[in-house]
Amino acid sequence: MPSRPSPPDIPPLPTTTIHHRFQTLPLIIAGSLTLTGVLLILFTILLYRRLYRNRTAPSDLISKSPQHYQCRRFSYTQLRRATNSFAESTQLGHGGFGSVYKADFPSGDSLAVKVMDSSSGSLQGEREFHNELSLSSHLMGSPYIVSLLGFSSDRRGRSLVLVYELMANRSLQDALLDRKCEELMDWNKRFEIATDIAKGIEFLHHCCDPLIIHGDIKPSNILLDSDFKAKIGDFGLARVKSEDLVNGNESRIMIEEEDKRNDVVEDNGSILEETESVITVFEEGNVLNLSPENCGISVLTETEASPENCAVSVLTEVEASPGPESSIVSRLSPEVGLETMSVESSKQKVGSKRDWWWKQDNNGGNRGGIESGSVKDYVMEWIGSEIKKERPDSNKEWIKNGDGIDTWFHRDDDASSVHEQNHNPAKRKKRNSIDWWVDELSGELKSVMGRKNSQDSGLWCDVNVQKSGGVSSTPSMRGTVCYIAPECGGGGVLSEKCDVYSFGVLLLVLVSGRRPLQVTASPMSEFERANLISWAKQLACNGKLLELVDKSIHSLEKEQAVLCITIALLCLQRSPVKRPTMKEIVQMLSGASEPPHLPFEFSPSPPMGFPFKSRKKAR
Numbered sequence: 011m012p013s014r015p016s017p018p019d020i021p022p023l024p025t026t027t028i029h030h031r032f033q034t035l036p037l038i039i040a041g042s043l044t045l046t047g048v049l050l051i052l053f054t055i056l057l058y059r060r061l062y063r064n065r066t067a068p069s070d071l072i073s074k075s076p077q078h079y080q081c082r083r084f085s086y087t088q089l090r091r092a093t094n095s096f097a098e099s100t101q102l103g104h105g106g107f108g109s110v111y112k113a114d115f116p117s118g119d120s121l122a123v124k125v126m127d128s129s130s131g132s133l134q135g136e137r138e139f140h141n142e143l144s145l146s147s148h149l150m151g152s153p154y155i156v157s158l159l160g161f162s163s164d165r166r167g168r169s170l171v172l173v174y175e176l177m178a179n180r181s182l183q184d185a186l187l188d189r190k191c192e193e194l195m196d197w198n199k200r201f202e203i204a205t206d207i208a209k210g211i212e213f214l215h216h217c218c219d220p221l222i223i224h225g226d227i228k229p230s231n232i233l234l235d236s237d238f239k240a241k242i243g244d245f246g247l248a249r250v251k252s253e254d255l256v257n258g259n260e261s262r263i264m265i266e267e268e269d270k271r272n273d274v275v276e277d278n279g280s281i282l283e284e285t286e287s288v289i290t291v292f293e294e295g296n297v298l299n300l301s302p303e304n305c306g307i308s309v310l311t312e313t314e315a316s317p318e319n320c321a322v323s324v325l326t327e328v329e330a331s332p333g334p335e336s337s338i339v340s341r342l343s344p345e346v347g348l349e350t351m352s353v354e355s356s357k358q359k360v361g362s363k364r365d366w367w368w369k370q371d372n373n374g375g376n377r378g379g380i381e382s383g384s385v386k387d388y389v390m391e392w393i394g395s396e397i398k399k400e401r402p403d404s405n406k407e408w409i410k411n412g413d414g415i416d417t418w419f420h421r422d423d424d425a426s427s428v429h430e431q432n433h434n435p436a437k438r439k440k441r442n443s444i445d446w447w448v449d450e451l452s453g454e455l456k457s458v459m460g461r462k463n464s465q466d467s468g469l470w471c472d473v474n475v476q477k478s479g480g481v482s483s484t485p486s487m488r489g490t491v492c493y494i495a496p497e498c499g500g501g502g503v504l505s506e507k508c509d510v511y512s513f514g515v516l517l518l519v520l521v522s523g524r525r526p527l528q529v530t531a532s533p534m535s536e537f538e539r540a541n542l543i544s545w546a547k548q549l550a551c552n553g554k555l556l557e558l559v560d561k562s563i564h565s566l567e568k569e570q571a572v573l574c575i576t577i578a579l580l581c582l583q584r585s586p587v588k589r590p591t592m593k594e595i596v597q598m599l600s601g602a603s604e605p606p607h608l609p610f611e612f613s614p615s616p617p618m619g620f621p622f623k624s625r626k627k628a629r
């Protein structure tokens with residue numbers, strides 16, 4: 011029998027191979043698991059970093075390393091030693107996002123050191139830090155700009171410090187309004203300061219490359235050296251002029267907007283209707299903070315409240331006639347009507363509401379600071395409490411009877427009436443004093459957004475509005491209440507004409523030696539003077555410009571003073587296109603061009619013979 015072929019011999023697997031396979035499989039699995047894990051971790055880290063960067067760096071500036079910037083890097087220890095561990099005795103002042111210290115180095119040099127406050131977790135200080143650094147190289151070469159000399163920052167960006175040249179007399183705010191330095195009582199010095207500031211802004215707008223808009227011109231950002239020569243500082247809000255602005259697109263939009271607004275004004279003859287309000291964009295870290303400490307309403311004592319202080323007289327009137335502070339509140343409210351219109355980039359009208367500023371309260375959004383009630387009530391309550399502190403026995407009759415103050419508010423001897431009677435007899439629509447008082451507020455305060463204590467307490471309400479960093483053209487930039495142009499507040503478009511407006515307010519402050527809004531204890535009849543801008547307009551209409559000049563000034567050059575006020579009023583025109591450029595202003599101040607005429611709406615009728623000799627220099 012044939013034998014069945016035996017199946018081919020399958021060589022048995024070597025036991026080592028089987029063993030090896032059993033050994034490598036788990037290794038392979040473990041290896042791929044580890045690799046996947048590592049990749050996942052890397053991916054997560056990258057994702058986190060990207061998200062974190064987006065959250066913290068709205069401008070691409072922040073992604074740049076500090077080494078990118080051109081000024082010197084100081085070690086934190088070096089600065090700490092030079093400031094005696096940032097001792098209070100070395101503090102020069104403090105702003106919304108940090109304190110400034112005098113740093114004395116072993117070399118004998120003294121510098122100013124600004125420590126950005128990071129304690130609140132706000133990103134604004136960080137933004138300003140990077141903004142200043144990125145612009146510093148463009149700002150060199152002007153004698154009218156404070157030099158940024160260096161910085162210090164650790165790798166995690168927790169301690170951010172900027173180092174500047176030391177300006178021995180600190181800010182104009184401090185020297186003129188707080189310390190009332192004798193040197194500044196000389197008219198020539200004030201005029202020189204005005205001219206230097208104008209030249210500084212002219213440099214930003216017309217000379218430096220790229221052109222820069224400061225965005226926050228105000229006395230606390232004007233610094234004075236040992237000779238009281240002025241330089242512009244604090245470029246935390248500055249930004250490069252955008253292409254649109256360079257190409258004139260912005261002007262076109264503004265002209266169109268202006269034309270529309272003028273139509274409205276024509277319709278109803280009310281300046282209040284002309285006011286443009288804005289949609290407010292609250293950003294992280296910007297909290298409405300209207301605590302009394304932050305409010306710069308000055309209620310001066312009676313001794314301080316000389317007429318030359320242009321003060322509001324609440325106390326005398328409190329005694330003389332009925333009507334409590336609360337009457338002021340009730341009278342103020344209906345008068346402050348604002349048309350709310352978005353000036354976001356879309357230029358789309360998104361809604362309309364009245365009483366915008368006064369009505370904003372803490373009930374919505376991420377605002378904080380006020381527990382209940384409107385800002386108006388809060389501020390007025392504070393004014394009231396200040397008055398009561400001054401005169402605890404103030405007449406209780408006020409509370410029962412508000413007629414007196416009503417009567418006062420309905421006085422119609424204000425500039426509007428003068429103007430309307432002079433220029434437009436057909437439209438004798440009377441506007442009372444409170445209209446004038448609030449006209450400017452409606453423009454400036456609508457964009458109020460909070461920030462922490464600022465020592466720029468020269469303002470009606472020292473609440474610096476939202477600042478946005480970066481030199482990009484994001485529409486979230488803000489300036490400071492009372493100095494910010496109406497069209498720039500609350501996210502409006504920033505143009506160099508916003509700086510021109512702020513310069514106008516600053517010029518009035520410089521000439522009058524007082525804050526833009528100031529409440530004092532002199533006669534109630536002076537209440538209309540509380541708002542410097544509307545008071546200046548009234549005086550212009552009445553042909554009494556020189557009444558605005560600080561009575562403490564000696565060696566006054568009347569012609570120059572009138573020139574300054576006239577330029578200020580030109581700068582304060584609501585229409586940005588009507589405001590002069592900084593180049594024109596420098597020419598006016600230096601006498602290189604013909605002296606300007608008052609804007610039509612503020613000129614008395616018959617037009618005030620402008621008391622200038624021709625100041626134009628022969629070329």
Ligand SMILES: Nc1ncnc2c1ncn2[C@@H]1O[C@H](COP(=O)(O)OP(=O)(O)OP(=O)(O)O)[C@@H](O)[C@H]1O
Nearest residue numbers: 102103104105106110122174176177180181230464
């Ligand atoms: N280079 C400097 N030399 C001397 N003092 C300075 C200098 N820079 C700032 N100061 C003083 O420190 C104060 C605070 O300045 P800072 O720029 O921080 O805030 P501000 O301008 O007052 O307010 P904010 O920045 O909130 O608008 C100034 O008002 C000024 O008195």
